[in-house]
Amino acid sequence: MPNGICYLVGAGPGDPLLLTLKGRDCLAKADVVVCDHLANPALLQFAGAGAEIVHAGKKAGDHAMAQAAINQLLVERTQGGATVVRLKGGDPFLFGRGGEEAEALAEAGCAFEVVPGVTSAIAGPAYAGIPVTHRAHNTMLTIFTGHEDPGKSSTTLDYGAIARAPGTKVMLMGIERLQAITENLMAAGMSPQTPVALVRWATTGQQKTLCSTAGEVAGAAAKADFKPPAVAVFGEVVDLRGSLNWFESLPLFGRRIAVTRTRRQGGELAARLRSLGADAYEVPTIRIEPAPDKRAFYEAVAYAHGYDWLVLTSPNGADAFFEAFFEIYKDARDLGAVRIAAIGPATAARVRSYRFQVDAMPERFLAGEIAAAMEKETSLENLKVLLARASGADGELPAGLSQRGAIVDDVVAYRTMPETGGAGIQRYRTEGADLVTFTSASTAENFQSLALPEPKGVVYASIGPVTSRAMREQGLAVGLEASRHDIPGLVEAIVAFFKKTHSNPHLDE
Ligand code: SAH
Numbered sequence: 015m016p017n018g019i020c021y022l023v024g025a026g027p028g029d030p031l032l033l034t035l036k037g038r039d040c041l042a043k044a045d046v047v048v049c050d051h052l053a054n055p056a057l058l059q060f061a062g063a064g065a066e067i068v069h070a071g072k073k074a075g076d077h078a079m080a081q082a083a084i085n086q087l088l089v090e091r092t093q094g095g096a097t098v099v100r101l102k103g104g105d106p107f108l109f110g111r112g113g114e115e116a117e118a119l120a121e122a123g124c125a126f127e128v129v130p131g132v133t134s135a136i137a138g139p140a141y142a143g144i145p146v147t148h149r150a151h152n153t154m155l156t157i158f159t160g161h162e163d164p165g166k167s168s169t170t171l172d173y174g175a176i177a178r179a180p181g182t183k184v185m186l187m188g189i190e191r192l193q194a195i196t197e198n199l200m201a202a203g204m205s206p207q208t209p210v211a212l213v214r215w216a217t218t219g220q221q222k223t224l225c226s227t228a229g230e231v232a233g234a235a236a237k238a239d240f241k242p243p244a245v246a247v248f249g250e251v252v253d254l255r256g257s258l259n260w261f262e263s264l265p266l267f268g269r270r271i272a273v274t275r276t277r278r279q280g281g282e283l284a285a286r287l288r289s290l291g292a293d294a295y296e297v298p299t300i301r302i303e304p305a306p307d308k309r310a311f312y313e314a315v316a317y318a319h320g321y322d323w324l325v326l327t328s329p330n331g332a333d334a335f336f337e338a339f340f341e342i343y344k345d346a347r348d349l350g351a352v353r354i355a356a357i358g359p360a361t362a363a364r365v366r367s368y369r370f371q372v373d374a375m376p377e378r379f380l381a382g383e384i385a386a387a388m389e390k391e392t393s394l395e396n397l398k399v400l401l402a403r404a405s406g407a408d409g410e411l412p413a414g415l416s417q418r419g420a421i422v423d424d425v426v427a428y429r430t431m432p433e434t435g436g437a438g439i440q441r442y443r444t445e446g447a448d449l450v451t452f453t454s455a456s457t458a459e460n461f462q463s464l465a466l467p468e469p470k471g472v473v474y475a476s477i478g479p480v481t482s483r484a485m486r487e488q489g490l491a492v493g494l495e496a497s498r499h500d501i502p503g504l505v506e507a508i509v510a511f512f513k514k515t516h517s518n519p520h521l522d523e
Contacts, residue, residue, distance in 0.1 A: 018098065020091075020125070022100045022106040023041070023100065023102065023106065024103075024129060025049075025054060028216060029218060032217060038060045041065075043062075045066065045096040045098070046099070049067065049068070068087065084100075088124075089124055092122075093124060102131070104133040106131060112128070135157045138217065139245065142223045143261070146251060152180065153181060155184065156184070159188065161188040181249060184248075189214075190242065196232050209250060212224045212235060219268060220268070220293050221261065221262065221268070269292045269512060270446070271293070271295075272294075272295060272297045274299045274452055275296050282501055297439055297442050300430040305427055305429065311402075315335060316342050316343075318335075318352055318400055319351070321352050323353050325388075325402070327361065331402050331403050332364040354372050355372070355375065355387065358376075396419055399415055399420045400423050401424045403426070404427070405429040439464065449508065450475065451504060452481050452485055458488050458490060473494065476496065482495050
């Protein structure tokens, strides 16, 4: 029988970058990933394409799968020889029933390993600007759960012990029971003046923090309709937030940004926005499909060495070209001496990722300027140019090249199809966005064809003039256009836009 193993992996508190390197390695080799509802689904990008994903969420009141069934699933799949990753929010051994899962595995004789994670008990306060310990304030940290096994008849929470313990207290779960919990703590001697912070969806762009005191926090939370998941921090250290509130001060903190993109493009834009604090999520609008006339495309690729120039106008075009090329040829030298032009840095980077150098790239990333960049290398008179692009691309580029005397073959390398389903589209429908980004004409066209409702006050942001033109044609008002037409340029423009024009409704203190 093959040897299965189960890894109990801490997913970290929410920000996908807070997964450990070891956790990422485990995901990469998993046959099965069993997620809980607090583990950020974005982490599933680190699992292989063939991995089976099981959502074994456990929200209060919504038991997607009972614990016994989860234990059984882990044991059965491990015994069946699979490499199983049990992905659990925060750290697997802190109030997540990871201990019980490990026991079930041990009892069944299954191999297992534990990969600790960054716990929300410490990272949550940290992202709210609260160090759980500080030499000047405390020497002790108590972590307790506000939610016990509902099957238990009497409470095992010793409020007296918690209230008497010096230092910071952090409570996980039980945010719905704050009234009873704070009353019990105060009855056991906690001062009603004790500073308290509640941090919801900590470490993500949706983070919300509420500051109060032990005496008033339950009322304040009810008034603000403060919902789980949240951690509660009790103690003097909460006041340090006044000067240490770094995350919520990031330039895009809390801005809800929908990033239109193709399923195959890397999530670079959303990742950059998130690193500046944004609540960025992706709305895939288009899907890349192979060239409809595969034969014509493959013939052009096979004969690429017979051209003087190969012109690529998008990362997707570069992927389509080189994937076809390496299907046909085993040796990179079969590309011969053809020069390669790329329309912008993203396309150039993709070309280089296949270990080919780029011979020409225009200074401004516009189709109209690429011919000029190529002419810096050689006159185009009578040269053979292979243009590998999306179906339906406009005629400006081939016309410009022909005008300069080039003999142009314009082949369809791939086509974009509208994407109609998925979690991103669903989220846009229900939650909308403060801003929507467009990075190509086709994202604008396909976004409009989805006929999504327009959120109040939404701003449409464009990467450059070609995209803006397509947006206007689609009836999308261009609220801002990047002056450098690449991803960093777009991010810069978005930061500048929010800085000068809008107060941040997400900062409500
Ligand atoms: N093992 C997890 C805790 C599981 S219990 C850990 O180490 O973080 C679930 C509780 O964790 C939630 O009720 C909430 O109190 C807390 N929690 C988890 N993720 C959180 C987040 N992003 N923001 C705030 N609280 C979080």
